[in-house]
Amino acid sequence: MELQEFLDHLNRGERVVNGSREHRFMSKAAFEAMKLTARLNSGYHDPDEIRELFSQITGKPVDRSFALFPPFHTDFGRNITVGEGVFINSGCRFQDQGGITIGAGSLIGHNVVLATLNHEMDPHHRKDMHPAPIVIGRNVWIGSNATVCPGVTIGDGAVVAAGAVVAKDIPANMVVGGVPARVIKEIPLQAVKTAWRS
16 A cells, blocks of 8 residues: 555544554554654754754745644654744654645644544444544644644634543634633734734
């Protein structure tokens, strides 16, 4: 199986059956991702080196405005897309088989988990997995220790409070928090206009 064929399978939302060729490919890819993240997370790297290593992990170039503070962990890496000016703080864990897209200007806090796989509910097939994408809009701020679940879209300008568990879509320019996350308040229009100018 080739990478693009596997990505097409995932991006169609098709189940990954335990023991299937897709599952075997995913396991092999996980070890490649572990090798690359081990390099990223060992020793000191300047910002250019971090961008280069992150590009190797994702298989795509990243803009010079992208920044990341290691350590960073992913068990796949090849289904991550980041926009300009994205910042990922230390300790984040991305399970990206289902696809993770992070819009320009977004900030990802310490120890954030982005998970795009669910296991099968039927206990006889519990090791089967269902991919679903996470889409994070522009200028989003996700606070430390938050978890975003498979299939969630976070609208432009939204804020996710520290420790929140986001299991449903979040409209643009809303502050959410709690377990499960719920809307706390709307971001005032003046604050939104200022953010979009910067």
